[in-house]
Amino acid sequence: MLVLAVGAIAGFFTVLLPQQVAKLTQLEANELGLARNGAANVNTSVTALWADISPKGSVSLTDDRLSVDLTLSKQTESSAADALGHVRAAEAYMAQASSLPLEFRQPAFVATDRPTLQHLEKGLGAAVNLAHGATLQLTLAKHLRQDSNTLVQLNASVDARAWAAAAATASTLVTDLRSQQVPVADPEALMDPLWARWVDGMVSVTVDDQQLALHSAANQSQLAQQDARTLSAARAQLAASFTAAQNGAPDWQVKTIQPVLDTLTKELAAAG
Numbered sequence: 001m002l003v004l005a006v007g008a009i010a011g012f013f014t015v016l017l018p019q020q021v022a023k024l025t026q027l028e029a030n031e032l033g034l035a036r037n038g039a040a041n042v043n044t045s046v047t048a049l050w051a052d053i054s055p056k057g058s059v060s061l062t063d064d065r066l067s068v069d070l071t072l073s074k075q076t077e078s079s080a081a082d083a084l085g086h087v088r089a090a091e092a093y094m095a096q097a098s099s100l101p102l103e104f105r106q107p108a109f110v111a112t113d114r115p116t117l118q119h120l121e122k123g124l125g126a127a128v129n130l131a132h133g134a135t136l137q138l139t140l141a142k143h144l145r146q147d148s149n150t151l152v153q154l155n156a157s158v159d160a161r162a163w164a165a166a167a168a169t170a171s172t173l174v175t176d177l178r179s180q181q182v183p184v185a186d187p188e189a190l191m192d193p194l195w196a197r198w199v200d201g202m203v204s205v206t207v208d209d210q211q212l213a214l215h216s217a218a219n220q221s222q223l224a225q226q227d228a229r230t231l232s233a234a235r236a237q238l239a240a241s242f243t244a245a246q247n248g249a250p251d252w253q254v255k256t257i258q259p260v261l262d263t264l265t266k267e268l269a270a271a272g
Contacts, residue, residue: 038083
């Protein structure tokens with residue numbers, strides 16, 4: 001019995017264990033390769049996305065460009081998550097190999113690939129944040145452009161003294177704009193606070209349009225005159241806030257976006 005036991009142990013260490021190590025080595029290498037390829041593709045997409053957004057801000061993009069970029073950001077976010085999944089699968093195979101009884105000696109790929117996987121994980125974490133931020137921001141920008149177009153129509157109704165139509169449009173628009181104020185200020189959206197000021201400006205103009213329409217429809221001329229003066233100032237402030245947000249986009253990119261892009265590039269370079 002002792003001889004059989006010794007033989008079984010010897011067989012385990014000389015045949016079965018090396019086979020298991022070889023299998024884990026191959027599985028880990030496959031996952032590492034998929035993670036590297038995925039990370040490279042994600043890096044390209046994320047860099048292109050923010051290069052498109054940054055010059056004047058996402059709200060300045062055309063409707064067609066917004067749609068294209070939003071599709072890309074969603075695909076990139078999914079691809080980054082997939083690449084991270086491959087990193088974690090590789091780490092799991094590495095952990096299995098490290099737990100094998102190899103007479104206190106780890107498989108060679110553990111020491112070689114562990115730093116690579118750590119760099120990939122950190123870089124892909126940055127990519128996920130950038131892709132997710134782009135998705136949130138572009139979704140908001142698309143919605144806000146629609147609201148901005150509605151505000152143009154509202155101002156036209158007010159200027160044409162179509163009070164009933166103006167009051168109805170303003171009531172719906174102000175509710176929608178206020179629902180966007182919190183998402184615009186969400187740090188995950190990576191949106192310059194100057195755009196939040198622009199949204200606040202749209203709210204102010206919409207409220208002033210509404211007050212002018214209601215007071216004019218009720219023939220409250222004195223109040224309507226006050227509303228008209230307030231509205232004129234609010235429109236000027238709104239235009240100034242839009243210009244400020246556009247002009248501030250490059251500084252915001254340098255301050256907030258570029259450091260994350262740099263982390264992504266640096267970590268993927270370190271991962272080979």
